[in-house]
Amino acid sequence: MTRVVREKGLPVSELNIKKTAIRLLGTKLVSTEVHYIQRTLGAKASQQEIDNNVIAVRKMPWASIVEPD
Numbered sequence: 579m580t581r582v583v584r585e586k587g588l589p590v591s592e593l594n595i596k597k598t599a600i601r602l603l604g605t606k607l608v609s610t611e612v613h614y615i616q617r618t619l620g621a622k623a624s625q626q627e628i629d630n631n632v633i634a635v636r637k638m639p640w641a642s643i644v645e646p647d
Contacts (some may be wrong), residue, residue: 585625585626587622587623588623588624588625590615590620590622594628595607595615595616598632599632602629607632607635610644610645611643614643614645619631
């Protein structure tokens, strides 16, 4: 019998994103980066998904992060 392990979904809140950034990067993200991650992930995501997006957002060109007016 195969067991399926599912990661618990966490709220993709500003606080969770900021804590993840400090843990992984040692620095805070600016609000534009936080809002981009929230738009990308939606309301809930696994910790691994949040981690991956926090790392990726710092490597992205600014023009792709900023929401067009």
